[in-house]
Amino acid sequence: ANDRDYNERFSYADNRIKTAKYNVFTFLPINLFEQFQRFANAYFLVLLILQLIPEISSLSWFTTIVPLVLVLAITAVKDATDDYVRIYSSPNEKWMNVRVGDIIKLENNQFVAADLLLLSSSEPYGLCYIETAELDGETNLKVRQALTVTSDLGDDVAKLADFNGEVICEPPNNKLDKFTGTLYWKDNKYPLDNEKMLLRGCVLRNTEWCFGLVIFAGLQTKLMQNCGRTKFKRTSIDKLMNTLVLWIFGFLICMGIILAIGNTIWEQKVGSNFWEYLQWKELTINVVFSGFLTFWSYVIILNTVVPISLYVSVEVLRLGHSYFINWDRRIYYSLKDTPAEARTTTLNEELGQVEFIFSDKTGTLTQNIMVFNKCSINGKTYGIRHCPKTPCVDFSFNPLMDRKFRFHDSSLVEAIKLEEPLVQEFFRLLALCHTVMPEERNEGELVYQAPSPDEGALVTAARNFGFVFRSRTPETITLYEMGHAVTYQLLAILDFNNVRKRMSVIVRNPKGQLKLYSKGADTILFDRLDPSNEELMFTTSEHLNGLRTLALAYKDLDEDVFDEWMKKLLFASTALENREEKLGALYEEIEQGMMLLGATAIEDKLQEGVPETIACLTLANIKIWVLTGDKLGNQYCSILIETHSNCLTQHNEESFLFSGNISLSYFAHKSRHICIQRFTKKWKSCCFAHALEADLEQILVDVACLCKTVICCRVTPLQKALVVELIKRHKRAVTLAIGDGANDVSMINTAHIGVGISGQEGMQAVLASDYSFAQFRYLQRLLLVHGRWSYYRMCNFLCYFFYKNFAFTLVHFWYGFLCGFSAQTVYDQWFITLFNIVYTSLPVLAMGLFDQVSLYSLRYPNLYRPGQLNQLFNKRKFFTCTLQGVCTSFILFFIPYGAFLTAVRDDGAHISDQQAFAVTIATTLVIVVSVQIGLDTNYWTAVNHFFIWGSLAVYFAILFAMHSDGIFTIFPNQFPFIGTARNSLNQKFVWLVILLTTVVCIMPMVAVRFIKADLYPTQTDKQTSRRQGPQEQNLRRVRRTSSRRSAYAFAHQQGYGELITSGKNMKVPTSSTSTYPLSSPARGTSLVKNSGTTDAAETNSTGFGRESDQNQEVTVEDLEAR
Secondary structure (H helix, E strand, O other), X not given: OOOHHHHOOOOOOOOOOOOOOOOOOOHHHHHHHHHOOOHHHHHHHHHHHHHOOOOOOOOOOHHHHHHHHHHHHHHHHHHHHHHHHHHHOOOOHHHOOOOOOOEEEEEOOOEOOOEEEEEEEXXXXXXXXXEOHHHHOOOOEEEEEOOHHHHOOOOOHHHHHHOOOEEEEOOOOOOOOOOOEEEEEOOEEEEEOHHHEEOOOOEEEOOOEEEEEEEEOHHHOHHHHOOOOXXXXXXXXXXXXXXXXXXXXXXXXXXXXXXXXXHHHHHHHOHHHHHHHHOOOOOOOOHHHHHHHHHHHHHHHHHHHOOOOHHHHHHHHHHHHHHHHHHOHHHOEOOOOEOOEEOOOOOOHHHHOEEEEEEOOOOOOEEEEEEEEEEEEOOEEEOOOOOOOXXXXXXXXXXXXXXXXXXXXXXXXXXXXXXXXXXXXXXXXXXXXXXXXEEEEEOOEEEEEOOOHHHHHHHHHHHHOOEEEEEEOOOEEEEEEOOEEEEEEEEEEEOOOOOOOEEEEEEEOOOOOEEEEEEEOHHHHHHHEOHHHHHHHHHHHHHOOOOEEEEXXXXXXXXXXXXXXXXXXXXXXXXXXXXHHHHHHHHHHHOOOEEEEEEEEEEEEEOOOHHHHHHHHHHOOOEEEEEOOOOOOOHHHHHHHHHHHHHHHOOOOOEEEOOOOOOHHHHHHHOOEEEEEOOOHHHHHHOHHHHOOOOOHHHHHHHHOOOOEEEEEOOOHHHHHHHHHHHHHHHOOEEEEEEOOHHHHHHHHHOOEEXXXXXXXXXXHHHHOOEEEOOOOHHHHHHHHHHHHHHHHHHHHHHHHHHHHHHHHHHHHHHHOOOOXXXXXXXXXXXXXXXXXXXXXXXXXXXXXXXXXXOOOOOOHHHHHHHHOOOOOOHHHHHHHHHHHHHHHHHHHHHHHHHHHOOEOOOOOEOOOHHHHHHHHHHHHHHHHHHHHHHHOOOOOHHHHHHHHHHHHHHHHHHHHHOXXXXXXXXXXXXXXXXXXXXXXXXXXXXXXXHHHHHHHHHHHHHHHHHHHHHOOOHHHHHHHOOOOOOXXXXXXXXXXXXXXXXXXXXXXXXXXXXXXXXXXXXXXXXXXXXXXXXXXXXXXXXXXXXXXXXXXXXXXXXXXXXXXOOOOEOHHHXXXX
């Protein structure tokens, strides 16, 4: 500390972080370099260079440079905007000169500019409060506390400047929740952990000032270590487009070779007769060389078959589809003011192809709002569930009660009043064994800041039953037991983590007795009980089914044994290596031979509409797997199974456990539902991790895919990701993962699509997700409406895009056989330039943004099936639409060609000049593609009408302007077709040719579609043509069966025990101590919520129009009546 000369010997990073990619001078060269690394851009740059060679180019350079510059400019503007945002989101430059070892001062509401060791603060005992939203998305305040020896430094600048401590710690890493180090100062060493660190990205709150020692700076801070390159997700359509563009390029080369060979033959047999008149150079007279030049000429002319604007158009469509999701009011959660958010623009159409959904349970399917419902104490059960007629217990005897708390069994209060020792000990444990922080705003008005909803529910229950957790210091905990203040000396907190799955406290009561109180997962705690508790253990296990269970136990400690154990604990807490393992071993040592008190049961209710949503998605042939850290057999597993059984198959079937030695045929014949359990190490033969091994994973996939419901219990976050990866690898299906907590991040990142729910477990899942919203039930609208429509629109757009480009370009190919393969173009150069960027760009974008295929996406979930089968755009569809384009180009050329051979004008003059021929074909092409897009459009809006007919009007306006006398006078070399438009389009014969060509191009496709819809109707054709109402879905309320599950699942985080015991960590007190949107027009009965209409059409993609899929939300009672 305070020694820059010493610290400069080491390769510590400075605090300069460059977030911008460009500056004013480097933007243009770097951005162009990046853009030309893309195949399409580089290809057109080569074409532009070729067009500058007069011997091979029959087109002016602007026909290529105009669309190329447009594409480059749009992309450059986007990149510059992104970089501008990055620059202005960077922290203040005043911190860039900070170095490792410096001591800096932060003030309230300032960002922490580097990773700091907290030395002192304005708060008592070296406390400070930070907001970590930039790190983990959580806005609740966290507590950090300085070492006692450094907190005494205060704000004395002289003492801080003389501070010369030395910190030895772990190297830079990306673990935000872990730090291991030791401070050496004044011949003493002090252990350092994450609770004494202020990480870059945090914000200082409610603390006037603090001083910190810079441990990591710049790129070595934990925040920047986490800013690695994220995995780029690409859709299947993206991958297919890249392949198709390469195929098109190969097709272009083949056409160039064919025409080059034709030129070589023609030059040898026919063209040689004209060589002496043309006065060519000797080198040019070579027919092979002529063919070589012709090849490159036709590569230039036919370049429009490779769509340069395709990728830009696709990005525009995706951006629009993302805004439709953001604007949809039907997936906006008004209670928390939380709209849906598309956090990526690259995966929208993939939402229409999902086959597997992997869902977390707690907080995703459930509300993650815990209610204390039942408990078992010394073999006796208390509490009644789901009985609204039973009156609530009267807690008026307790002036400190929580008025929102409800309990329906008065016998427990009577036991408390009778002072039954074990009942009182039960609630005493709940009031002592936790890391909750109390806040007493007014006299008797307690507010608990709990690290998890479970903790808050248990402490609140103890509070209402007369054991009120009132206050704490680092050394004491004060309870009000039945109105009397009792202070316990807090000696140690054995904190919770995902490995231990339990926490304990060691306290000394006013009588001087040493007590260890412990609570944790029943499977963990039961293994550490005294053998005399075996009968009570089984009785307790049978009492609590279907809820989040937590076992409670205690132990009387011997004074000498505890003193010896504390010496070992102090030694282990200062170890630099394997500190956590050594502490865990000591905790295990003292947590043996405990006595069972009982167990708690907390209910976590399902979110609104979960069973109906699952049923709807299953009707769409989407398989839902639930990956949870809870135990097998809990009530929500039963709900999921019975939802499928009752709503779909209408009968219950068995559920089986998976074991590595059970035959596949056994499941194939006997099970449609399977629960896969990850047992503890005691039962290694049935371990879920074993099923994920290479030799069994294929069997696991085969068996699980035979089932309607798959529930993986007791899985870790890593195993969640492995299950998703397993399905991706073996089934090659589109997967979606949805969760709400930090333990779901790996699963969300692994799946093709990640969805985060903004729930009670922070925002980590949302920050890692591709899409986010507030309720699980919104998933059906995201997939069945937005996903299906995005997929349909994108596929329709691509089919039409390739069709019009082939129809436009291949006219030159046919013309080559009649012009001596001379690379002469049919159209004038300005038409070639403007066709894709002016005449046909907006109509296809309007179709891709606003088209809708069916008005009943939610009523008929099976309409989702084509996307899963990839039916709307695949290689076969590509060949079909390109074949249609080839045929259209053939008709576009040869009908006018045949008609013009003998045609004359009304005055008898010959009409078959090349310029009139070009105008006729160009006009016919624009009309044909406009009519075709009209036929391809299923849902007309004002925008579609304006763009389609407006584009036609713009074409004729530009056509007559470019062929006018005035523009010829100004630019005679660029606009040589003077008067051609008015002289040709005023002839009835020309319009008859245009009409005939249009009819011949369009009518075969109309006939094919009519016959196909009549003989081979798709599911959409069947549903849209059906007159009667949709079939009613049998969505009955499912019966919830009972079983128990642990409250200490893998969603929990490391506790705050060390912080509480490390020093005085409290401020000086300021006071004395379902709905489901199926509807049936045939029945005409639905209870509408938030709407006044019951039979409107489905909403359009912006969420502001039609309402059949939005407003027809029926109640569960209505569904039961049906």
